[in-house]
Amino acid sequence: MIAHQVEAIVLRTWPIHEADQIVSLFTRDYGKIKGVAKSAARSRRRFGGALEPMTHVRASYAEKPRQELVRLDSFDIVTSPLSQAVDYGRASALAFYAEVLEETLPDHDPQDAVFRLLVAVLAHTRIESIWMPITYFTIWTTRLMGWLPDLTACVHCGTPFAGSSAWYHQQNDGLFCQAHRPPGSSMLSVESQSLAHRILRSPVPVLAAEPWPRTRAADLRRFGMQALERHIDRRLKSATALHRLSQ
Secondary structure, eight states: OEEEEEEEEEEEEEEETTTEEEEEEEETTTEEEEEEETTTTTOTTTTTTTTSTTOEEEEEEEEOTTOSSEEEEEEEEEEOGGGSOOOHHHHHHHHHHHHHHHHHOOBTOOOHHHHHHHHHHHTTOBTTBOHHHHHHHHHHHHHHTTOOOOSSBOTTTOOBOTTSOEEEOTTSSSOBOGGGOOTTOEEEOHHHHHHHHHHTTSOHHHHHTSOOOTTTTHHHHHHHHHHHHHHHTSOOHHHHHHHHHHO
């Protein structure tokens, strides 16, 4: 039995038996793991409110070689999503982060850059401002997974966009010029192209200081979410909820 104490973020939980829960946990040092929290529904001393998705914790657990599920012993809360007010929009944003990471991250694969990204956007996901962190998380996750295409030129002919609109399609990787856009494509505005480049070179607090109404970069979010869905080969329920909110 090997004991660990790690920094981690709770992704989701499943009830089993009478009071036990399976927990999917994104750890900073060991990547995504799953474990059993014995009597979690009864023991406030060991877990308290720390099993809420997107809770940042210090987790103590033990693992046996060649055993899929670890034994979760206790969590100490670093930050909790419940420390701030929660409405439908903020809950949808938190669910989006959890669903994306649950679907994209392989088990036991450390992803420090993704962990730091998640901590940064969680700190700025508030009732009054969900669209900036959602956009930032979407574009950067797509980039870190290796799924973000070239944003500067048409994937078909190589023509630089250079201040002109680009086009994207949910079934195709890459951006297209107007002459080579596939039928049923959607437009990515010049403003959103410029914003995507800023996201890739700016920290979260810089962009969080700007006004972010729900209409800002809606096309960029949709572009990034479609890329995620295309590569995981399924629809993201939380992305659908966010799309409705942005209309």
